Amino acid sequence: MNKIEIIHNPFIVDTQFLANGQPPAEGCKLSSYKEMRLQVWVEKLFDELSVLFNGDKRFDVTFTGVESDFLDVAAAAEVANAGGMQVNVSWKEIDSSEVRLEKIRGLMDEAAEHPEFKLFISENEEAKRSFDEAFNKDFDVYVVATMSSGKSTLINAMLGRDLLPAANEATTATIARITDNDSMKQRFTAQRLGARGQVLASSENVTAETIKDWNTSADTKLIDIQGNIEGIEERAYVRLVLTDTPGPNNSQDEEHQRTTMGFVQDSRRNPLILYVLNASQLGTNDDKHLLGLVAETMRKGGKQSKDRFIFVINKMDVFDPENGEDPASVLTRVRQYLSSNGIQNPTIYPISANLARLIRKPSDGHTRKERNDYKSMADLFSEEPRMDMLQYMPITSRVRRNLEEKNLSSLLLGSGLPAVEAMIDEYIDKYNFPHRVKRAYDALTKAIEVGLNETGLIEQLDQDEATLRRVEGEIAVLKARQEKGFETDAYRDKVQAEGMALPPLVEARLVELEASVAPMIRAMERGFQRTALVTEAEAMVGNAEETLRFEYKKLINEYEALFASSQHLIGEELQKNYARYIQALFAGTQDLNLPVLEGIRKKMVDISLNLTLQRDDIKERRVVKSQREESDSRWYNPFSWTRKKTVNVYGDEEYVDLGEFWKERLTQIETAFTGLIRAARTEIESGKDKLTNRFVEYMNNEFESKFNELLDSLRGKIGERKERELALEEARLLHDWIRSFKSRLDQTLAV
Known part of the structure; x- marks a missing residue:
């Protein structure tokens, strides 16, 4: 073997x-x-x-x-x-990710206490952002579903309390975000937020009635809730943030619809998606578009792209094996249904959210109907072995072990929901924790590199007097060249006048997205090359309108993801330009091989340009956002085809010439998509120009002072022997500490 x-x-x-x-x-x-x-x-x-x-x-x-x-x-x-x-x-x-994260946290605390090394952390914006991300406990899980899937019932079951409105209708009109806080056992706090994030209302002990009222208020953008999510145990380095999303075809708020789609499309952060399906009502048209988007997203990556979509098959309690409704057959139909929508080998978890909800809800709070429902389901799930949902689930031995350790009742386990909750923990351990460990490691490593360059620069001053005089002369030359401009004005003018081209990857993706529109429209056009009865035509037009709306919102999300990617790539290119500028500045010195001069060059390259656009900057300046709002107001004209006046009716109105109908509206459709494409390119170009301007602004206002400050500090140490000797001793001590610290840090990632 x-x-x-x-x-x-x-x-x-x-x-x-x-x-x-x-x-x-x-x-x-x-x-x-x-x-x-x-x-x-x-x-x-x-x-x-x-x-x-x-x-x-x-x-x-x-x-x-x-x-x-x-x-x-x-x-x-x-x-x-x-x-x-x-x-x-x-x-x-x-060692597990949590153990390693704990060690890195300890090292970071030690570094923050060091009187000199902590400066390298506090002064480095990139390192601080990486630490914030690595030790931010929040982990996002988005619950996505179409109408009547029992999504709100599922979330209430996880909460152990009826907090979100649940009914057989599209109840979720706004986004509700629930942050787990195990210290809040008896109550939930909540805030109602507006479009700009402002608090419109708040409650220290929110009720379902209040949530329902807020949910229907037109100015509500987000309901932010905090309390104990009973089914999930908060851990030292992670707490669950459960987001209840509006269905993508919820007509009450176009922006909310697009946000829900964005959660699915987010292949950068790869958040976990619970996609809830109604086991008794598969095949709705609402599901078709959203499942197509899920399938497309799953195909883009490896196993993680599959693992991050958990298909929760709800309402399994409506089936009774004694009536020939075997759960295994139901799940076979579900797999076939998902396969027909392009989703191969999905992870499927059948559950009864209502049973789990009623088990966790205090019995003295049950209504008469709930008491009857609970008794009926408890009898069914207890007496019929085929109704144990756990047997149909693809759970790992680790998840099974974790479930056994919780000592849950067999009835609650049989509902299937605890296994879904355990799979959330599994995903965090597999994907989220390793990423956070590496981010924290990289942040500390960056600070170490800066610290080593700093100490190395001082240690290089341990030379004989003749060499130091030479170094002092070279520093004087460098300073004189900088003060004379070193072609800086011409360089800055050139950058500002010519700007930068978009990175090739961004340009290629823009071209790809632009080219994707025409085939999509042409494919739809083929179905309109005939005549049809009025009722059939109305159905076709309604479906086409819905598809075009969906594709439009999907394209907006693709462009917004590209904007973020372009910012990163442009920032990297500007950093390279800066490094080339520093290299050119030093190219004229006679003794570039002197270690001190190389140390100065490294020190200047290490300075963070802080070019990244902050969230507030993007909100203020982004073009597509305002353009999209204008497009939304125009959207209903080209695509509101179901109004009777837009249907070409011939003769006795029994038939519609779909070809003529399409021809008349094609220009409107193309205009809407072309407007979006142009606005998106403008937005990305504008973001690129803003970063370039920040770079020029830095060169104009900050570079010279930082450069001269460094040179003056070194010249002072060269001129004063006692100051130099003291600086050398301090640098050596710090260097030894940093090297020992780095060795311990490297061990946190070792296998």
Whole structure:
């Protein structure tokens, strides 16, 4: 049997493979996986091993890594064994993400207490942002569904309290965000926020009636709630933020619809999506568009793109096996339905949210109907083995172990909801924690690099007097060149006059998005090349209008994601321009190889330009936002086809010439999409120009003073022996401390 060793480090995303004690050859498929996240390649692993070993299918695998990654390898081995292979898998455990995050937090606290090193953290904006993100406890889970899925009932079941309005209608008109706080056992606090984030109303002990009133207020943008989410245990480094989203076809607020779609499309943060389906009512037209968007998003990545969508099949309590309604058959139909919408191998979790809600709700608060419903469901789920939802769920051994440790009643476990809650924890451990560990590590590493450059620069002053005089002369030359302008005026004028071209990746994506519109419209056009009865025509027109609205909002989200990406890429390019400028400034010195001068150059390159646009800046200046608002007001004219006046009726009004109908509206459709495309490009160009202007502003107002301050400080140390000796001693002590500190930090990511 072939011996395979896999050592996977999810924090730096590095994998070592050994096949029978030997690393795979360069160019081999396994070698290409070395710097990829395990979830990207694990499903293909055993097929690739079989190819590598000329068709041999027997493998003894030892995996070294975190438990959640090992479980993915074990799952892949299970699939391989089912396909005729013979695979054994064993696990060598390493420290979990939480343990490592705890160690990094301890190191960060130690660094913050150091009288000199803490300056390198506090003065570095990038490091501070990375720390904030790494130690921000909030983890987003978005609950997405169309009408009548029982979404609000599901959330109330997780809360253990009826707080959100639940009815057989589209009750969610606004976004409700619920932040877990286990210290608040008896009450929930809430705020009603407006479009600009202003507090319109608040409650220290909010009720369902208040939430219902706020939900229907036209000026409510967000309802922000805080309290104990009973089904989720708050941990030291994570707390759940559960967001109840309006359905994407909710007509009450176009912006809310687009926001919901944006949660699904967000492939940068990869938030967890609970997609709730009504088991008894599949195949609604509302689901068609949203599921298509989910399918498209899932196809873009590896296993994480699949794992972040949990399909919760609600209302399983309406089926009774005694009446021939076997849950297994229902789930087969669900899989077929999802497959028909482009979603292959989904993770499906059947539940009865209503049963879980009534179990967790105090019995003395049950209404007469709830008492009857509870008794009926309790009898069904207790007496019928096929109604135990847990048996149909693809849960890992770790999730099963966690469920056993909670000592929940068999009836609550059988409802299926606790397994969904446990899978949320699984996702956090697998994807969110490793990312946060690396962010915290990178932030501290950046501060260490700055500190080492700083101490190294001072240590380089430990030279003989003749060398120091030479260094002083070179510093004087540098300062004189800078004061004379060193072509700075011409350089700045050139940057400001010519600006920058958009990064090639951004330009290519803009072209790709622009090109995607015409095929979509032409595909719709093919269905309109005939005549139809009026009722059929109205249905077709209504569906086409809905599709165009959906595609329009989807395109807006694509452009907004591209805006964020373009800001990052443009900032990187400007930083490179700055580094090239520093290099050019030093190019004229006679002794560039002097370590002190190289240290000065590194010090200046390390200075953060802080070019990134803040959220407030984007809100104030972004063009598409205002253009989109104008487009929304025009939107209803080109796409409100279901009004009778827009239908071309011939003769006795029994038929509609759909071809003529489409031809007359094609210009309006193309104009709407063309306007969006132009506005989006303008927005991205404007964002690029703003970053460029910030760069020029920095060069005009800050660079010279910082540069001269550094040179004056060094010249002072060169001139004063005692000051230099004191600075050298302090630098050496700090250097030794930093090196020891870095060694301990590196160990936090070691496998």
